[in-house]
Each structure stands twice: as structure tokens, then as C-alpha cells.
Amino acid sequence: MIANQLYARHALLNDGWQRNVLVQWDGQGVISQVTAETDRPEGTEQTDWLLPGMTNLHSHAFQRAFSGLTEYRQQQQDSFWSWRSLMYAFAAKISPEQLESVASWLYREMLAAGYTSVCEFHYVHNQPDGSAYADPATLSQSLLNAASNTGIGLTLLPVCYQDSGFGGQPPEAKQRRFIKKTDSFLSLWQQLQAQTANNARLRMGVAPHSLRAVSEQALNAVLDGVSQMDRRAPIHIHVAEQVKEVEDCLAWSGLRPVEWLMEHQPVDDRWCLIHATHMTGQEYRRAAASGAVAGLCPATEANLGDGLFDFPQWQQAGGKWGIGSDSHIAVNAAEELLMLEYSQRLQFRSRNVCTDGQHEDVATSLYLGALQGGAQASGRAVAGIQLGQSADMVELDANHPALALLPEANILAGHLFASSRGSAIKRVWSGGQLRFDLQQTQPSASLEAFAAVRQQLLQQL
Numbered sequence: 001m002i003a004n005q006l007y008a009r010h011a012l013l014n015d016g017w018q019r020n021v022l023v024q025w026d027g028q029g030v031i032s033q034v035t036a037e038t039d040r041p042e043g044t045e046q047t048d049w050l051l052p053g054m055t056n057l058h059s060h061a062f063q064r065a066f067s068g069l070t071e072y073r074q075q076q077q078d079s080f081w082s083w084r085s086l087m088y089a090f091a092a093k094i095s096p097e098q099l100e101s102v103a104s105w106l107y108r109e110m111l112a113a114g115y116t117s118v119c120e121f122h123y124v125h126n127q128p129d130g131s132a133y134a135d136p137a138t139l140s141q142s143l144l145n146a147a148s149n150t151g152i153g154l155t156l157l158p159v160c161y162q163d164s165g166f167g168g169q170p171p172e173a174k175q176r177r178f179i180k181k182t183d184s185f186l187s188l189w190q191q192l193q194a195q196t197a198n199n200a201r202l203r204m205g206v207a208p209h210s211l212r213a214v215s216e217q218a219l220n221a222v223l224d225g226v227s228q229m230d231r232r233a234p235i236h237i238h239v240a241e242q243v244k245e246v247e248d249c250l251a252w253s254g255l256r257p258v259e260w261l262m263e264h265q266p267v268d269d270r271w272c273l274i275h276a277t278h279m280t281g282q283e284y285r286r287a288a289a290s291g292a293v294a295g296l297c298p299a300t301e302a303n304l305g306d307g308l309f310d311f312p313q314w315q316q317a318g319g320k321w322g323i324g325s326d327s328h329i330a331v332n333a334a335e336e337l338l339m340l341e342y343s344q345r346l347q348f349r350s351r352n353v354c355t356d357g358q359h360e361d362v363a364t365s366l367y368l369g370a371l372q373g374g375a376q377a378s379g380r381a382v383a384g385i386q387l388g389q390s391a392d393m394v395e396l397d398a399n400h401p402a403l404a405l406l407p408e409a410n411i412l413a414g415h416l417f418a419s420s421r422g423s424a425i426k427r428v429w430s431g432g433q434l435r436f437d438l439q440q441t442q443p444s445a446s447l448e449a450f451a452a453v454r455q456q457l458l459q460q461l
């Protein structure tokens with residue numbers, strides 16, 4: 001087989017399906033040519049249905065270790081805040097080696113589920129007693145190792161977390177592994193930037209955790225400091241996920257969280273607003289007009305009972321958006337898109353809601369919308385099968401029961417809506433390298449290590 005090229009009988013390019021497409025890439029895994037309606041050069045690997053690889057724009061890798069373990073009722077009304085107590089328990093214990101095991105398995109799962117890049121919103125920085133590791137980047141290194149072990153593209157977003165509530169409330173003991181003062185945060189960021197700068201598979205961004213965890217002064221200092229090192233570094237922040245967070249922000253400032261951000265920060269296309277669930281009409285319009293991406297995490301938002309994003313309102317305002325698996329209750333790009341569309345159908349008692357006006361097919365609108373927003377939020381060249389972008393591609397299984405013998409117009413909807421949790425993915429390339437092959441999947445040491453870590457952490461509760 002000729003290396004660094006692939007032939008697809010059908011490929012989803014950014015303007016829709018094209019036939020008989022030859023994709024070629026260079027030694028760095030960057031696409032150098034895309035030719036449609038051409039013959040297959042002899043010796044070139046062939047695929048039937050080829051999609052661009054998706055960016056997962058929001059991940060807390062360690063949370064995969066307790067996904068599915070908070071699904072029982074403890075209180076009269078269980079909530080996000082009760083879920084958070086198990087999150088703290090796991091965050092208190094996890095070691096660098098355990099984090100690498102969990103993240104390595106998770107990133108393999110992501111690749112197999114159609115995610116070729118991930119934005120890791122990484123907030124556990126310190127030793128269990130709250131002191132810094134001898135190398136402050138120790139836990140970040142666990143994630144960089146996991147990305148390297150699996151081949152997924154990574155945007156690493158070290159999180160700045162300083163306070164326990166709006167108005168600079170002092171951190172609680174259970175948050176001690178997260179806390180970095182501004183100076184030590186910026187020196188960690190600089191160290192990681194120096195380490196990752198020359199690797200196209202990696203990108204550094206920054207994540208002020210939320211307005212409840214960072215004061216205005218710290219927010220300004222961190223963003224100024226990072227911008228001096230990289231003026232295009234992506235900025236991600238959790239915002240307006242919970243009604244209580246909106247109420248607390250109003251009590252503190254008289255403004256709602258998204259409103260506060262629009263008033264006090266130059267929000268633009270570097271920004272990714274994670275969740276942005278609770279917004280007024282004016283907030284939808286202002287945030288969409290800023291060029292920021294809405295980072296939607298439909299499965300996690302449903303699992304935590306956050307509330308419903310108003311997708312039509314965001315789209316009518318021209319807003320960009322992408323998907324993330326966040327707590328990893330689901331690790332499946334198709335399932336997140338299905339959840340997003342179904343949440344809107346239930347909310348508006350209507351069908352095929354998330355269409356973009358360019359494609360009649362809701363699956364194509366969903367897929368290409370999430371692809372573009374995810375690429376923007378990642379700060380990496382991962383915006384589809386086109387010149388200059390990373391050779392990140394997903395082959396669908398033409399023989400999958402949900403797809404077999406379907407015409408082109410129905411293939412993507414078959415994958416998103418009818419392939420069920422198994423999805424219909426056959427092979428996945430990230431950076432031009434084959435990273436997942438359904439036919440070569442074997443019992444894995446990576447899975448055994450993941451399950452062992454989960455068992456160890458549960459035994460320590």
C-alpha cells in the first residue's frame with residue numbers, strides 16, 4: 001500500500017459528500033491534496049464512507065474512572081452538587097500513574113468513537129496534600145503521555161482555580177489539588193508551552209475554571225500573561241451551567257455569568273464557553289456575535305440535570321458550537337450529536353431542529369457544525385478533510401446493519417441516529433496514522449490498567 005494517502009468512494013468534505021476522493025498528506029500528517037472525481041491510484045488503500053475526524057472540545061479525563069457510579073438517589077433531590085462530591089473524592093486520590101492509565105484508555109475509547117482530537121480541561125495540579133509536585137507539570141505530563149500513547153491530537157488547557165465561590169471566597173480543603181496562584185500558574189503554563197511548541201499534534205490553551213473559581217483580578221492577570229506568550233491561545237471557561245451558579249453570580253455582581261463575561265472581557269473567537277446553558281435572549285445574541293464557540297456537552301448535561309440549551313436561538317444569532325464528552329458518561333461523538341438533536345426535539349416538540357439552512361439532512365448539519373466549532377475551540381488545524389488540515393479521518397463500516405446498502409443521502413443519519421451505542425465506525429486515522437481498526441481490536445492491557453485504577457480508587461473511598 002502507498003503510504004500517506006487514502007482513496008474514498010464517498011468522502012464528507014466541508015461542502016458535503018464527494019465521490020471518488022483521493023486524500024494525500026505529508027510526513028507530518030498534514031493534508032497536502034484532496035482530489036475528487038479521480039481514479040484510484042494502484043496500491044492505494046480504499047474506503048467506502050469517509051468522514052472528517054471530530055474534536056472533543058471538553059474533557060476531564062480522570063472523571064471517566066467514576067462514570068456510571070453516581071446513578072443512585074441519596075437525597076430528596078439529587079443534583080450536580082451531589083455528583084460533585086464523588087468527583088472530589090476521586091480527584092483527592094488519583095496519582096500521576098493512575099491518571100495516565102485512565103487517560104490512555106479514555107483516549108483510545110475516544111479514537112474508536114470518532115474523536116481524533118481532544119481539549120483537556122485539566123484542573124488537578126497538586127499533590128494530595130495540596131503542595132506542588134517537584135515538577136509542577138507532573139499531572140499535565142500524565143495527559144501528554146496519554147496523548148502520545150494513543151495518538152490523539154491534544155489541546156491541553158491547564159485550569160486556573162483559586163476560589164471556592166464568587167467574590168474571592170477562600171478555597172476549601174477538598175479543592176487543594178486544584179489551586180494555583182497566578183504566578184505559579186503562569187510559570188507552569190510557560191513550561192508546558194516550551195515543551196509542546198514544536199509539536200503539531202499538541203497545542204496549549206488556558207482555562208480559567210469558572211467565574212466562581214477565579215476573581216476578576218486573577219482572570220485578567222492570567223489571560224494577560226498567557227496572551228503575552230501566545231496571543232492566539234484558546235481560552236475555555238465553564239459558564240452558566242447551573243441555575244445556582246447564575247443566582248450566585250447575580251447576587252455577587254448584579255449580572256448573569258455570560259452577561260458579566262461580555263461586559264468585563266474582550267470575548268472573541270479565542271473563547272469557548274463551556275455549557276452556556278442558562279442564557280437570556282440578549283446573552284444568546286451577544287455571546288454568538290462575539291465569535292466564541294458554545295461548548296455543548298449534551299450527554300453530561302443530561303446526566304447532571306443541568307438544563308437545556310436553546311440551539312435554534314444560538315444558531316439564528318450565527319453562533320458557533322461544538323461537542324464535548326466532559327464527564328465521559330458517554331464517549332461517542334455520534335451519541336453526543338444524537339442527544340443534542342433529541343434534547344431540542346423534546347424541548348420544541350419538533351423534528352430535525354439542528355439544521356443549518358445549508359443542508360437538508362440534519363445529520364450533515366450537526367456533524368459539520370460540530371466539526372468547525374470544535375476545530376476553532378481546539379486552536380489546531382483540524383477543520384475537516386481539506387488542504388492544510390490534519391489528516392484526521394473516520395471510516396464508517398459499509399456493512400454495519402445501520403448503513404448496509406443505504407444511499408449516500410442517508411448514510412450519516414444512519415450513523416448518528418440508528419447505529420446505536422455501538423456506532424458504525426470501522427477505522428480511524430489521526431495525524432495521518434491509523435489509530436483504530438475494528439478488525440484488529442484485541443483485549444487490551446490499556447483496558448486492564450484502567451479497570452484496576454478504578455478498583456483501587458473505589459477501595460480508597
Ligand SMILES: [Zn+2]
Pocket residue numbers: 058060121238274326327
Ligand atoms: Zn467540565
